[in-house]
Amino acid sequence: xxxxxxxxxxxxxxxxxxxxxxxxxxxRDGHLPGFIHLSLGQEACAAGACAALDDEDYIASxxxxxxxxxxxxADARLMMAELFAKREGYDLAPEKxxxxxxxxxx
Numbered sequence: 556x557x558x559x560x561x562x563x564x565x566x567x568x569x570x571x572x573x574x575x576x577x578x579x580x581x582x583r584d585g586h587l588p589g590f591i592h593l594s595l596g597q598e599a600c601a602a603g604a605c606a607a608l609d610d611e612d613y614i615a616s617x618x619x620x621x622x623x624x625x626x627x628x629a630d631a632r633l634m635m636a637e638l639f640a641k642r643e644g645y646d647l648a649p650e651k652x653x654x655x656x657x658x659x660x661x
Contacts, residue, residue, distance in 0.1 A: 564606060568598035571622040574631050578621070578638055588640045594619040601626040 575595045582591050594601065601622030608614060608627065616623040624634060637644030 560606070564599075564602045567602040567606070567626050570631065571598040571601060571625050574621060574625055574634070578635070581635075581638070587638055591638060592618045594622040598622055 572595070575593050575598075578587075578591055579593055579595070581587050597619065601616075605614065605623060605626035610628075614623055614627055621634065625631060633644055636642075
């Protein structure tokens with residue numbers, strides 16, 4: 556593995572970890588309206604799998620898919636809005652906003 560790819564994967568893993576830690580803190584503080592399924596410790600799986608994909612490739616994840624969304628290029632700000640059930644989130648069905656139903660349809 557060359558240094559450029561290693562650095563990219565490391566940055567992706569750090570972004571995923573930071574997002575998950577922030578989401579975890581918001582959940583513990585009682586700020587999120589529902590339950591969340593974190594992927595702490597699974598950052599490398601998402602970063603590595605998504606690094607092999609092209610921009611036009613789709614990915615279907617599982618109920619711990621925050622890392623996959625971020626590694627595929629989703630906006631962390633919009634994802635966090637989704638967890639807070641805000642209108643600015645990604646989900647196309649506002650009544651179904653949750654951690655495990657997050658969708659980026661573009």
